[in-house]
Amino acid sequence: MARHHDAPTSASPAPLPVDVPAAELLNGFVGTHVLYALTVSGVLDAVVAAGSVSVPTLAEATHSEPTALRALLRAAQRLGLVHGDAGTDTVALTPGGREAYRVRGYFTATVGGFGDVFRHLDTLLAWPEEFGRSVLQNGHYTALGCAQNWDFQRRIFDGATGDLGFGRVADIGCGAAARLIHLVGGRPDVTGVGVDVSGEACQLARQNVKSAGLDDRITIVQADVLGVVGAPEAFTQVTDADLVTSYFILHHFVGERVGGRPFLTALRAAFPRARSFVFADGFRDPRTEPTDDAGPAPLFTLAYQLFHDFTGVGLRTRAEQREMFLDAGYRVERELPFGHPLEWLFVLSPGTDPA
Ligand SMILES: C[S@@+](CC[C@H](N)C(=O)[O-])C[C@H]1O[C@@H](n2cnc3c(N)ncnc32)[C@H](O)[C@@H]1O
Structure with a gap:
């Protein structure tokens, strides 16, 4: 050479x-x-x-x-x-x-959480079903990366949710439980429950809850959210919450149907005592089509989009997501950027229609 x-x-x-x-x-x-x-x-x-x-x-x-x-x-x-x-x-x-x-959390999630997916894109071109089995994803690092992003999201979150009244919070897809610990830790009368399907994430969450001295007020339940929403009576320790939160996981479910109903409608019905729902998620850039000369993608967006394209999880634009909330009967109380141009925080109330 x-x-x-x-x-x-x-x-x-x-x-x-x-x-x-x-x-x-x-x-x-x-x-x-x-x-x-x-x-x-x-x-x-x-x-x-x-x-x-x-x-x-x-x-x-x-x-x-x-x-x-x-x-x-x-x-x-x-x-x-x-x-x-x-x-x-x-x-x-x-x-x-x-x-x-x-912004190190995006690196932790991209390399540690689904770096093996990117390293095996060539193999996955032929066998994309490997994604479904999640063999190449590491729940520990995905959860850890999301928790690290909390550093810059916390202030925005507190501004948007500081006035919500609640006594019990359920966090769906809680990951490392950083946000749940924050919500419960500062409120001595509040209890919480985190739900996550990943054993690795639940283990990390339990460690963090214990280190925060909150294991008497926060429980971590390993379960699939679709199971909880499909059979809420079997998960009353989760579904008796009056505040429901979920961060960066909703896009996996909003297109699903549970018990014959759209997921968001079934979710609202599964939590009859909920007065507020706080949801954060990452959305599809409405401007980015392959033919556009859209310039460099924002940090993490390329990884996020490619990962979901490969897994077959359709990402929605923020406007599409807002419409889905409204169609399912929620009222949008607040909607604000969550520290990244394509990541947004929604504060919703259940509205008045029965779900
Ligand atoms: C991107 S991480 C977000 C973690 C946490 N919400 C946060 O913001 O720090 C998504 C989490 O959802 C969990 N998850 C994925 N599918 C799930 C399911 N079907 N039911 C419950 N949790 C799920 C993953 O294990 C992971 O911990």
């Missing part, structure tokens, strides 16, 4: 490109994995906590092998995420690194 400084001849291949989409693509792939590794190993948390930290201290604090850690930090420096001071052997985040840390 010709090195960059070799004099080109008519027989030499062209030098490797460094500033074209191919190079950006490959660097982005590597950078995504570097950021993911620095996140899930706790390195970024340690750097953020210290501001600037010596590499040997960082290695010890994160149980990292120092030579490997230095290699990772060198790559991160090349990517503009950290800057290092060779004199003091310290590292700190750059402004770009701080922004990447803020």
Whole structure:
């Protein structure tokens, strides 16, 4: 292979490109994995906590092998995420690194949650049913990534829901339970229940509930939401809630029918005491059709869209989702962006029609 400084001849291949989409693509792939590794190993948390930290201290604090850690930090420096001071052997985040840390949850979910899906797209072209069996998805990292995004969603959430009155909250598809812990933790008279189909997510949720000292007020139930909505009388500890929440999972169900009714109608009926429903989800960009020159996709949107295209889960636009809520008899009280251009928070009330 010709090195960059070799004099080109008519027989030499062209030098490797460094500033074209191919190079950006490959660097982005590597950078995504570097950021993911620095996140899930706790390195970024340690750097953020210290501001600037010596590499040997960082290695010890994160149980990292120092030579490997230095290699990772060198790559991160090349990517503009950290800057290092060779004199003091310290590292700190750059402004770009701080922004990447803020949105690290998208990297955790994309690489750890469904990275194996992307790595096997070639195989899945022939056997897409593998998606249905979920063998390539890791519920722990999907839930963890969503929980990390809570860092920048919490303020928006509190502004939108601070005035809701409730005594018991049920969170559908609770993942790591970060949002449930937040809602219950600050309200001594409130109890909560989280429902998740994934054993990995339930395990993480129970750990987090215990660490928060809330295991006397929050229960985690491993169950399929379709089962709960289909047989609410079998899940009264869930369905007696007066606040129902669900974040970033509804798109899997809104097109389903349960007991002959549309999912959203059946959900409303399954929670007869509910005074409010708080739903967040990610939506399809109404402008992005393959023929459009729409420019780069917002962070995570490309992964989100491709993943759902492959799994056959149709994503709706926000406007389509609002119509579905209205058709199912809910009243839309509030609707606001949730920290990403295509992720929105809805605060609904059950309306007056019987579901
Ligand atoms: C994208 S994560 C969101 C986690 C959490 N709601 C949050 O925002 O942090 C989706 C969660 O829904 C769970 N889930 C998927 N299908 C489900 C089902 N049929 N019933 C209950 N939970 C489900 C997944 O296991 C995962 O934890």
